[in-house]
Amino acid sequence: MQILYKSTRGNGETVTASQAILKGLSGDGGLFVPVSIPKLDIPLEKLADMTYQETAYEVMSRFLTDYTEEELKNCIARAYDSKFDTEEIAPLHKTADGVYFLELFHGATIAFKDMALSILPHLMTTAAKKNGVKNEIVILTATSGDTGKAAMAGFADVPGTKIIVFYPKHGVSPIQEKQMVTQKGNNTYVVGITGNFDDAQSAVKKMFNDQAMADELQEAGYQFSSANSINIGRLVPQIVYYVYAYGRLLKSGEINCGDKINITVPTGNFGNILAAYYAKLMGLPVNRLICASNENKVLFDFFRTGTYDRKRDFILTSSPSMDILISSNLERLIYRLTGEDSQKCRGLMEALSSGGEYTITEEMKEGLADFYGNFLSEGETREAISATYYGSGYVIDPHTAVAAGVYQKYLRDTKDRTPVVIASTASPYKFTRSVMDAVSDRYEGLDDFALVDALSALTGIPVPRAVEEIRTAPVLHDTVVDAGEMPETVRKILGIR
Ligand SMILES: *Cc1c(COP(=O)(O)O)cnc(C)c1O
Numbered sequence: 001m002q003i004l005y006k007s008t009r010g011n012g013e014t015v016t017a018s019q020a021i022l023k024g025l026s027g028d029g030g031l032f033v034p035v036s037i038p039k040l041d042i043p044l045e046k047l048a049d050m051t052y053q054e055t056a057y058e059v060m061s062r063f064l065t066d067y068t069e070e071e072l073k074n075c076i077a078r079a080y081d082s083k084f085d086t087e088e089i090a091p092l093h094k095t096a097d098g099v100y101f102l103e104l105f106h107g108a109t110i111a112f113k114d115m116a117l118s119i120l121p122h123l124m125t126t127a128a129k130k131n132g133v134k135n136e137i138v139i140l141t142a143t144s145g146d147t148g149k150a151a152m153a154g155f156a157d158v159p160g161t162k163i164i165v166f167y168p169k170h171g172v173s174p175i176q177e178k179q180m181v182t183q184k185g186n187n188t189y190v191v192g193i194t195g196n197f198d199d200a201q202s203a204v205k206k207m208f209n210d211q212a213m214a215d216e217l218q219e220a221g222y223q224f225s226s227a228n229s230i231n232i233g234r235l236v237p238q239i240v241y242y243v244y245a246y247g248r249l250l251k252s253g254e255i256n257c258g259d260k261i262n263i264t265v266p267t268g269n270f271g272n273i274l275a276a277y278y279a280k281l282m283g284l285p286v287n288r289l290i291c292a293s294n295e296n297k298v299l300f301d302f303f304r305t306g307t308y309d310r311k312r313d314f315i316l317t318s319s320p321s322m323d324i325l326i327s328s329n330l331e332r333l334i335y336r337l338t339g340e341d342s343q344k345c346r347g348l349m350e351a352l353s354s355g356g357e358y359t360i361t362e363e364m365k366e367g368l369a370d371f372y373g374n375f376l377s378e379g380e381t382r383e384a385i386s387a388t389y390y391g392s393g394y395v396i397d398p399h400t401a402v403a404a405g406v407y408q409k410y411l412r413d414t415k416d417r418t419p420v421v422i423a424s425t426a427s428p429y430k431f432t433r434s435v436m437d438a439v440s441d442r443y444e445g446l447d448d449f450a451l452v453d454a455l456s457a458l459t460g461i462p463v464p465r466a467v468e469e470i471r472t473a474p475v476l477h478d479t480v481v482d483a484g485e486m487p488e489t490v491r492k493i494l495g496i497r
Helices: 017-023 044-049 052-063 069-079 113-117 120-130 147-155 174-181 197-208 211-219 232-251 271-282 298-305 330-337 342-355 362-370 378-392 398-414 428-439 448-459 465-470 483-494
Strands: 005-007 032-034 092-094 100-103 136-142 161-168 188-193 222-226 261-266 286-293 307-309 357-359 371-375 420-424 479-481
Touching: 005 017, 017 120, 017 222, 017 232, 032 232, 032 330, 044 232, 052 069, 052 232, 069 120, 092 232, 100 232, 113 120, 113 147, 113 232, 120 136, 120 147, 120 161, 120 232, 136 147, 136 197, 136 483, 147 161, 147 174, 147 188, 161 174, 161 197, 161 483, 174 428, 174 448, 174 465, 188 197, 188 483, 197 222, 197 483, 211 222, 211 483, 232 261, 232 271, 232 420, 261 271, 261 398, 271 286, 271 330, 286 298, 286 398, 298 307, 298 371, 330 342, 330 362, 342 357, 362 371, 371 398, 378 398, 378 428, 398 420, 398 428, 428 448, 428 465, 479 483
Parallel strands: 100 420, 136 161, 136 222, 161 188, 188 479, 261 286, 261 420, 286 371
Antiparallel strands: 005 032, 092 100, 307 357
């Protein structure tokens, strides 16, 4: 069955999967969604014996129907290889209290963004070839810390592409910043901005919707695309690991075929949890989707009240990749809740951008029953790291800790003992300061790399290659601009005007 894509704000016009991946965002400002969610029409028990790559093919071929089998298998083979430090690609770690952590941080930049961004460049260059695109593709990306590095790692030196990354100069961890500013590659550009992630993301979206700028680019032989999680080429590869996790649980006898699982996701832009929701809609036996927020708890408030309200202070937390007040991918859920009414969806999104809030109807709110939302304060996040370490000897990063702590709140609220998979989105090595301070006060005063060594001594886990590499790497990018200057910066990089 052919799956086409339409915009959440459009008139029903459709594009193929490869066209949606090339464009990133629809011309009307909406997000591409599949016209229907394909079924995972294979016997569940078969999942138990599939490798990550095989599972990826089963899931992705259902969504990206205009890619040939050969094209897709080729993309998968090039993405999920020895860039990952384990053949399992996304291993499950069971802790003493019976929680399964799905480790999504074994790729090149040790955060879950690698899961999708190691394949996106291949999906995109294949799409360009299929659609006869001659322009050079300019990937424009706003990052709250992890996307930028993972996208650059994926796109560095990929022929026919350039990548420009904007990050909040004062809103990322030292390791995250060092990872970005040491990025190699002749086609990579990293720019700090004197604003927060939402400022960067809004400015990027505006550039995508700027027809005059698109014309200028076209003239110079360029076109924009997006590596942000609004790209369907990010969303689809993220569905894979939930299906794979189910297979692993079957394989090890932890669940029986057809048993439901809960999934807890530390959430920012709502991309990762939306992928879990799509897995459920495909037919994976999933009970509740537990949406974990940090102190920027817009989503928690939304699930509770039906009002999405971004008019509040932006809080810098120890889980910076979740410091987000406008969760872009929520638009795809909203669209679904309106019964795929793009006018209604557009109205709500415009209310958000002009007035800073919108409220959904009672009827739409009923559609949220699949989700449970809660949040953790900074103090609770520290406690979750420490409780997990002292309870099971397992060290988790602050993002994963938010999820682990929210799951405990879920248990307390619902007494629902369904087996749970917690998306473990970053390696603790990426956030050593917060992690080590949570474990003990002995580590105060150590510098970032001393903390790295202390973490290795504590866990016996060797320092990941990604961290070892940046220890001594030279800084190659040092541009900082105001958010308002972003379009000019892009023009300068591309040599336009
Ligand atoms: C991006 C990110 C998240 C949030 O994921 P979304 O898809 O934006 O909700 C959580 N944790 C880490 C470590 C991340 O990099």
